[in-house]
Amino acid sequence: MRARDLLTDVPTVTLGTPVREAARLLAEQDLAGLIVLDTDGTPHSILPGTQVLRLAVPLYCQDDPALARVVDEAHADRFLEEIGDRTVQDALPPELRELPVTDPGATLLEIAALMDRVTSA
């Protein structure tokens, strides 16, 4: 079995995609992250779903999660609105997550070894 036998379609975003759109894709397709393409369509990095969430969590809650408890429920449901017009570029972490790339002929073991290297980096 080779990489080409395991291909699936996944949605991508570009650096200029609004974070709102990225959040919608993550939620609707139940994804942990999205593949980010450069403006010329080449693979760029990974946008972790948690990074989109972080952009929406007020700073005072990031510093002290216990403070989230004192926000009233009506507001707590609306926190994702705060991402405004920001783009995927704004949401990427300072240290970009490597987007591992393989070729269609890679074996299962090659793919596993690549995943192992990237996750343990």
Added chain:
Amino acid sequence: MRARDLLTDVPTVTLGTPVREAARLLAEQDLAGLIVLDTDGTPHSILPGTQVLRLAVPLYCQDDPALARVVDEAHADRFLEEIGDRTVQDALPPELRELPVTDPGATLLEIAALMDRVTSA
């Protein structure tokens, strides 16, 4: 909206579950990881799917992923058989991943702040 409105059933394993069974659950249900329970049923930690893969990737490929390329295809398809009779306990990373716990009354913002804290830890 509260945590109780967002509940879903997820499969769990215990420290004594064979890794083979964990691998089957991860693959069949397309999961990134599994919740691990202690022998008394209390939440223990998270077993990342990549950790199960790592257990199956030969050490020489972990040190140098390029070596995976020289393994012939027939063997490369069988590498997962090498996990043998090992258990989830054997597969857990040396530094356990925190299993964040919240209560049914938590708001969306509380849940997001908790996820933010855990993923940035």
